[in-house]
Amino acid sequence: MENKKGTIAILGSGNIGLSLANGLVKSEYCAADNIILTRRSIHLLNAKAKEGFRVTADNAEAVSAASVIILAVLPQQLNGLLAEILPVIDHEKHLVISVISGVSCKDIKAKLGENVQVVRVMPNTAISIGQSMTCIASDNAGYLNMEIVTEMFETVGSVVQINEELMTSATALCACGIAFFLRAIRAASQGGVEIGFHAEDALKMAVQTAKGAADLLLQHHSHPEHEIDKVTSPKGCTIAGLNEMEHNGFSSSLIKGIKLSSIKAGGLYTEDK
Numbered sequence: 001m002e003n004k005k006g007t008i009a010i011l012g013s014g015n016i017g018l019s020l021a022n023g024l025v026k027s028e029y030c031a032a033d034n035i036i037l038t039r040r041s042i043h044l045l046n047a048k049a050k051e052g053f054r055v056t057a058d059n060a061e062a063v064s065a066a067s068v069i070i071l072a073v074l075p076q077q078l079n080g081l082l083a084e085i086l087p088v089i090d091h092e093k094h095l096v097i098s099v100i101s102g103v104s105c106k107d108i109k110a111k112l113g114e115n116v117q118v119v120r121v122m123p124n125t126a127i128s129i130g131q132s133m134t135c136i137a138s139d140n141a142g143y144l145n146m147e148i149v150t151e152m153f154e155t156v157g158s159v160v161q162i163n164e165e166l167m168t169s170a171t172a173l174c175a176c177g178i179a180f181f182l183r184a185i186r187a188a189s190q191g192g193v194e195i196g197f198h199a200e201d202a203l204k205m206a207v208q209t210a211k212g213a214a215d216l217l218l219q220h221h222s223h224p225e226h227e228i229d230k231v232t233s234p235k236g237c238t239i240a241g242l243n244e245m246e247h248n249g250f251s252s253s254l255i256k257g258i259k260l261s262s263i264k265a266g267g268l269y270t271e272d273k
Contacts, residue, residue, distance in 0.1 A: 010035060016127075020156070070098075085112075094117075119146065121149065127153075132158070137163060138164070146161070
């Protein structure tokens with residue numbers, strides 16, 4: 001049975017779970033009282049309760065009251081969570097969405113039942129400001145449920161539907177990628193300090209420059225090298241700086257980091273079974 005949008009239960013309200021909850025409310029996708037947040041240390045959700053979110057430490061209770069279930073715990077906590085909610089899972093009622101790295105739809109259905117419709121989702125923390133890059137995949141969810149998930153995550157950023165076999169790669173490029181680009185911005189700001197700017201000014205300049213670079217690609221639908229060509233001239237300062245970075249492994253180190261993160265993401269759940 002296809003699922004209609006209803007009460008949302010976010011099981012595991014850590015960084016990603018709270019970012020999603022905040023983003024959904026900020027985008028006016030739903031009201032805070034339409035979202036149930038769970039956490040073992042429920043006192044950590046006191047501030048969210050004051051904002052109107054429904055909070056509980058009882059995952060089964062949250063599942064019973066919701067139609068959309070979002071699994072947002074750590075991979076090593078998943079098996080215990082699935083055992084806890086199994087008695088109240090209803091495949092006619094529930095749509096299960098997992099944002100857990102390295103966990104396949106098959107892994108979840110093996111615990112909750114083959115008839116449960118599961119959508120695997122990989123957002124990043126920019127979801128809290130409506131700027132996530134979210135990838136979604138499923139091996140059994142119907143069209144309407146995929147539309148529900150797409151609509152939900154489009155309110156907090158961009159969505160791409162991919163083959164599930166690419167989800168660990170998406171984790172490395174998009175979820176881990178937030179940290180990679182932040183580190184690059186941090187490095188640029190440190191370079192700015194070294195050439196004479198105060199730290200606060202250097203960071204502001206690096207952040208806006210990075211944002212401008214991304215917007216150039218998004219708005220022009222162009223390739224990075226096309227935009228790079230516009231700012232490099234023969235014997236110029238830009239090409240000199242780029243070549244120095246490349247000689248020191250800039251692109252290579254980033255590519256290697258993404259590849260290693262992908263390998264690590266694929267093993268997070270299996271290591272803890």
